Amino acid sequence: MSKLAYQYVVLRCVPRVDREEFVNVGVVVYCQATDYLDVAWHVDRERLRAFDPRLDLDQVCEALEFVEGVCAGDERGGAAAQAPLTQRFGFLKAPRSTVIQPGPVHGGVTTDPARQLQHLVEKLVS
Template identity: 40%
Template sequence: MRIPYEYAVIQAVPRIERGELINVGVILYCQRRDFLSARTELREDRLLALDPKADVPAIKAALSSWDATCGGKGAAGDVSLGERFRWLVAPRSTILRAGPVHMGLAADPSQELDRLVKILVKTD
């Protein structure tokens, strides 16, 4: 049985003023399965093509915070999965942001997250 889920693409925008971005991950929330997870993959060569001075270690650290927030680490442990998802996908003007939220149907949210990362983030 397929159940509804919500997802957004995680984007890196190394120079906000230029508006250029690359997809660096996907965050997926499925209320019915109590599932919230982000999978990320930073292609440094693509990031540096947009901004040769990008702080790659800082961006990697910020990406790991998406996983930590999904997992309820720190202050995120006090809020529901849905609240964590809404907080992470809220519009912001930072180097890392979420694109628009989309809906889908899947039998297994984890497998669907893998599929979305493969088609939306990976280039090979």
């Protein structure tokens, strides 16, 4: 089995940008060698409510479903979903000042990008 280079970003929910507090809610993994781009996410509603009871948790989930659409290349991701994978990952990793923000880009090697994604979600989100 050959080792494949991959990159990933952790998606953070930032309920109040002014406080700079966040909760990890997802991970996006990109492996150029296998044309793999996917996201896995989990929203802990109770934990996020503790940060800000006024947070619209349905909006948080909708934003994460948008990320799913961008990764899958379907209509949920709008125009961004039509770009090549490299550009889609670039769009998803770009800093933004919204409730869902990507953390820094990290990299590694794996033999199975999908299994690596599940491992990262278990380790960093769940």
